[in-house]
Amino acid sequence: DIEGFAFDMDGVLADTARFHAIAWHQIADEVGTVWDDELAEALKGIDRMGSLKLILEHGNVAEKYDAAARDALATKKNDNYRNLIATLTPADALPGMLDFLESLQTAGYKMSIASASKNAPFIVERLGMQKYFDAIVDPASLSAGKPDPAIFIAAAAAIELAPEKVIGLEDSAAGIKSINAAGELSIGIGDSKVLHEADLNFATTADVTLARIKATLD
Numbered sequence: 001d002i003e004g005f006a007f008d009m010d011g012v013l014a015d016t017a018r019f020h021a022i023a024w025h026q027i028a029d030e031v032g033t034v035w036d037d038e039l040a041e042a043l044k045g046i047d048r049m050g051s052l053k054l055i056l057e058h059g060n061v062a063e064k065y066d067a068a069a070r071d072a073l074a075t076k077k078n079d080n081y082r083n084l085i086a087t088l089t090p091a092d093a094l095p096g097m098l099d100f101l102e103s104l105q106t107a108g109y110k111m112s113i114a115s116a117s118k119n120a121p122f123i124v125e126r127l128g129m130q131k132y133f134d135a136i137v138d139p140a141s142l143s144a145g146k147p148d149p150a151i152f153i154a155a156a157a158a159i160e161l162a163p164e165k166v167i168g169l170e171d172s173a174a175g176i177k178s179i180n181a182a183g184e185l186s187i188g189i190g191d192s193k194v195l196h197e198a199d200l201n202f203a204t205t206a207d208v209t210l211a212r213i214k215a216t217l218d
């Protein structure tokens with residue numbers, strides 16, 4: 001039986017994927033990488049330095065940027081991103097998510113956050129969602145980012161559950177791979193072609209309800 005839920009944050013709880021895209025698009029322009037929707041999709045779930053590496057490789061300019069230059073670009077991206085998320089309020093929770101969290105808490109499920117973002121504690125607080133979560137995994141403590149299973153394994157451990165007792169929710173292909181490899185049931189939110197490896201798929205966050213999840217599990 002399922003006893004807990006591990007949530008991705010960007011694109012699942014918060015409408016922040018667009019802010020990451022805006023801030024990375026600026027960096028892509030600066031280094032001469034052509035920005036497109038496919039690149040934006042590929043960056044979802046990928047940690048900060050990994051995202052920068054993909055942008056540099058995509059533009060065939062990786063060899064032009066050493067470690068110090070990469071740090072400077074990543075810092076610039078994060079400064080711009082922080083300006084964009086500074087104004088977040090509970091109204092920026094994705095549709096239906098506050099109700100979903102409330103229903104899970106009422107039903108007694110344990111909940112944790114499995115986000116690659118170092119900004120997760122700040123965003124969760126801005127959205128007024130701290131009260132729902134027993135733990136937020138610190139991505140800096142992990143050996144590898146998504147699609148590696150480490151983060152979703154840590155998210156289950158943080159709420160003292162075996163992975164098979166946990167459902168993971170994700171909007172990225174890398175995240176679904178991480179959930180599956182961790183041995184949890186995966187729910188993909190978004191395009192079912194992009195998230196085809198998910199055990200269950202919902203087109204939007206507004207479609208995700210405990211009743212629907214239970215109905216598909218029975």
Ligand code: G6P
Nearest residue numbers: 010044045046048116117118119
């Ligand atoms: C999430 C987002 C990624 C982002 C990563 C790191 O996984 O989906 O787009 O790169 O977090 O976020 P951070 O806030 O630490 O730069």
Ligand code: MG
Nearest residue numbers: 008010011171
């Ligand atoms: Mg995400």
